[in-house]
Amino acid sequence: MHVQIDGIDKWFGANHVLRRCDLSVEQGELITLLGPSGCGKTTLLRCLAGFELPDGGSVSIGEDNVTHLAPNHRNVGFVFQSYALFPHLTVVENVGYGLAVRRVSKAKRVRRAMETLELVGLQQFGDRYPARLSGGQQQRVALARALVLQPKVLLLDEAFNALDAKLRVAMQVELRKLVKKVGITTICVTHDQTEALTISDRIAVMFEGRIDQMGTPSEVYERPCTAFVADFLGTANLLRRRSEGGSLEVGPGIRISSTFDGGVIVVVRPEDVMLSQPIEGDGWGGRITFSRLVGPSIEFEIDTGEDRPVRVLSPRRGGDRYSVGDRVALALSSRDACVVLPHQEAS
Amino acid sequence: MTAAARPANTFGGGFARMLSRGGLWPALPAIVFLTVFFAMPLAVLFAFGFVTIERGVVQPGTFTFQYFIDTLSDDLFWKVWWRSFWVGTVSTVLCLFLAYPLAYVYTLVGRFWQTVILVVTISPLLTSALVRTYAWLVILGGRRGVINSMLIELDLIERPIRFLFSDFAVIVGMTQIHLPFMILPLITVLSARDRTLEQASLGLGASRTETFFRVVLPVSLPGIVAGFALVFAISYTNFIIPQLLGGGNYTTLAVRVYEFIVVILDWNKGAVLAFLLLASCFLFVLGITYLGNLAMRWSEADR
Numbered sequence: 001m002h003v004q005i006d007g008i009d010k011w012f013g014a015n016h017v018l019r020r021c022d023l024s025v026e027q028g029e030l031i032t033l034l035g036p037s038g039c040g041k042t043t044l045l046r047c048l049a050g051f052e053l054p055d056g057g058s059v060s061i062g063e064d065n066v067t068h069l070a071p072n073h074r075n076v077g078f079v080f081q082s083y084a085l086f087p088h089l090t091v092v093e094n095v096g097y098g099l100a101v102r103r104v105s106k107a108k109r110v111r112r113a114m115e116t117l118e119l120v121g122l123q124q125f126g127d128r129y130p131a132r133l134s135g136g137q138q139q140r141v142a143l144a145r146a147l148v149l150q151p152k153v154l155l156l157d158e159a160f161n162a163l164d165a166k167l168r169v170a171m172q173v174e175l176r177k178l179v180k181k182v183g184i185t186t187i188c189v190t191h192d193q194t195e196a197l198t199i200s201d202r203i204a205v206m207f208e209g210r211i212d213q214m215g216t217p218s219e220v221y222e223r224p225c226t227a228f229v230a231d232f233l234g235t236a237n238l239l240r241r242r243s244e245g246g247s248l249e250v251g252p253g254i255r256i257s258s259t260f261d262g263g264v265i266v267v268v269r270p271e272d273v274m275l276s277q278p279i280e281g282d283g284w285g286g287r288i289t290f291s292r293l294v295g296p297s298i299e300f301e302i303d304t305g306e307d308r309p310v311r312v313l314s315p316r317r318g319g320d321r322y323s324v325g326d327r328v329a330l331a332l333s334s335r336d337a338c339v340v341l342p343h344q345e346a347s
Numbered sequence: 348m349t350a351a352a353r354p355a356n357t358f359g360g361g362f363a364r365m366l367s368r369g370g371l372w373p374a375l376p377a378i379v380f381l382t383v384f385f386a387m388p389l390a391v392l393f394a395f396g397f398v399t400i401e402r403g404v405v406q407p408g409t410f411t412f413q414y415f416i417d418t419l420s421d422d423l424f425w426k427v428w429w430r431s432f433w434v435g436t437v438s439t440v441l442c443l444f445l446a447y448p449l450a451y452v453y454t455l456v457g458r459f460w461q462t463v464i465l466v467v468t469i470s471p472l473l474t475s476a477l478v479r480t481y482a483w484l485v486i487l488g489g490r491r492g493v494i495n496s497m498l499i500e501l502d503l504i505e506r507p508i509r510f511l512f513s514d515f516a517v518i519v520g521m522t523q524i525h526l527p528f529m530i531l532p533l534i535t536v537l538s539a540r541d542r543t544l545e546q547a548s549l550g551l552g553a554s555r556t557e558t559f560f561r562v563v564l565p566v567s568l569p570g571i572v573a574g575f576a577l578v579f580a581i582s583y584t585n586f587i588i589p590q591l592l593g594g595g596n597y598t599t600l601a602v603r604v605y606e607f608i609v610v611i612l613d614w615n616k617g618a619v620l621a622f623l624l625l626a627s628c629f630l631f632v633l634g635i636t637y638l639g640n641l642a643m644r645w646s647e648a649d650r
């Protein structure tokens with residue numbers, strides 16, 4: 001179902017945690033809320049589920065304004081970071097809990113719980129208590145417990161955090177398949193950018209209580225609209241430049257157009273910068289001060305005379321011609337640079 | 348540690364493991380102290396139930412089960428035992444019903460009220476149980492007792508109601524005096540509970556009341572069992588409260604132990620009764636924890 005958050009504010013004492021935060025999610029979409037720890041992701045999710053009351057603004061699910069509705073009347077599935085499985089109930093009883101509360105008969109309850117467990121591949125663990133399940137299994141039980149009620153929206157708070165790296169990737173892929181199969185609107189919270197890039201239809205990058213940018217993974221990665229987003233997703237060179245008359249110079253001889261004037265930041269991804277042998281003259285370039293192998297690529301740091309070195313990621317084949325101390329020239333296609341305002345002006 | 352390297356789970360194995368982990372050594376002073384000043388006198392006392400004593404001197408070679416057989420075939424013993432048992436049980440159940448809501452409220456209120464509840468709970472423990480029992484004598488007493496004089500003053504009654512020297516007085520006294528021992532374990536368990544479970548329950552559509560009965564109550568079972576076993580044990584074996592609030596003709600098993608050993612100086616009979624009192628108390632506590640464990644199979648991790 002469609003989810004709409006309009007300008008919600010949330011204060012914890014003097015701490016302004018959500019600042020006129022907006023978010024809009026389409027029916028059946030899988031959205032990831034991505035942001036650093038403490039930026040208010042959990043709080044936003046809890047406002048959606050009804051565990052926190054916002055101090056201003058409104059929350060709608062489908063056609064209903066649910067801003068002041070108690071959590072037990074929202075029918076929103078919530079998977080807690082700690083899973084919050086009931087320790088005194090078996091897996092089947094945990095999954096059937098919401099049905100028991102709705103006075104569904106025992107036989108029907110067990111049947112539907114088992115069907116949902118089958119969906120997450122845990123049908124043979126029905127009689128176990130949560131204490132006897134592994135982390136990944138507990139997470140799937142928590143997921144099944146939420147899904148069995150066919151909620152309007154599924155919310156997951158850092159649901160993959162407690163899993164080891166390999167299992168995490170497997171579960172992320174599994175979650176995406178499952179959610180797409182069921183067709184439920186889903187909002188995941190994470191501070192792990194790889195996770196966000198892997199599973200989401202769209203990513204909402206959150207910073208200091210508000211969504212900085214929302215878009216598909218490639219949009220957000222390639223066209224960040226703030227320096228924060230650029231820096232948070234992947235690695236980026238943030239070059240301070242002055243823009244005048246609609247264009248600016250990234251380096252000698254490299255001009256790109258800009259929609260802003262004055263002090264701006266040019267975002268350049270390390271993999272978009274090309275290295276070459278320096279030609280005589282004064283092109284953009286510098287001396288390699290550091291290099292290291294990163295999987296199939298080599299990362300260089302090049303001192304161009306600015307306060308921070310420019311980072312460049314080259315394929316290993318070709319990149320291995322250069323070593324620390326060499327002078328190199330840098331090239332950049334104007335498509336690959338993106339101009340944003342510095343943080344203080346951005347807000 | 349692999350399963351193969353683990354010693355067999357026998358008493359010997361468990362004991363050896365405790366020693367090898369160094370777990371027992373810090374307890375050594377306490378163990379020595381309790382052995383010398385508690386276990387040994389108790390063993391001597393129990394031994395008195397099997398030998399003949401004349402003028403305070405144990406007669407050698409007089410081992411007998413006669414005192415046990417006499418006691419167990421005595422109707423009076425079973426009557427007294429039954430009273431001990433049901434007065435203890437009723438008072439423990441009352442404690443539970445009074446303590447649980449308070450402990451639950453403790454976990455909902457702010458710091459200030461938590462401190463108030465703790466102070467109110469613990470401060471009675473600063474006075475001796477004997478003093479508090481006397482206080483109940485004053486409160487429940489006859490014409491001059493606090494309650495009666497108030498009721499007479501208000502013209503609600505003409506003649507004082509007889510509160511004292513009854514099961515009622517004993518149960519009221521016991522419940523009040525032992526209440527802290529129920530409140531404290533419950534506060535411990537309820538404070539440590541995982542609040543996200545309650546949010547999960549709300550999120551799944553349960554009301555607050557339903558969440559309490561389906562989640563909070565079952566999850567706090569360890570505290571209930573601990574408090575119940577503790578309060579039952581001290582209520583069942585208490586002799587001051589029944590003696591003072593029950594009056595001269597009122598007797599429980601613990602009171603009879605006191606009378607035989609301190610007043611009548613019949614150590615044989617007293618020893619037998621003391622043994623039966625402690626043994627049965629031990630059995631009840633075992634029974635309570637066993638039932639508790641049955642209900643808490645979920646808490647056992649992978650075994």
Ligand SMILES: Nc1ncnc2c1ncn2[C@@H]1O[C@H](COP(=O)(O)OP(=O)(O)O)[C@@H](O)[C@H]1O
Pocket residue numbers: 012015017035036037038039040041042043044
């Ligand atoms: N119940 C609460 N009481 C007071 N402060 C809170 C509470 N919950 C969260 N906060 C504060 O709100 C901010 C955002 O928290 P949270 O939403 O949990 O961040 P995130 O999930 O993005 O890491 C943090 O500074 C945190 O300290």
Ligand SMILES: [Mg+2]
Pocket residue numbers: 041042043158
């Ligand atoms: Mg969080």
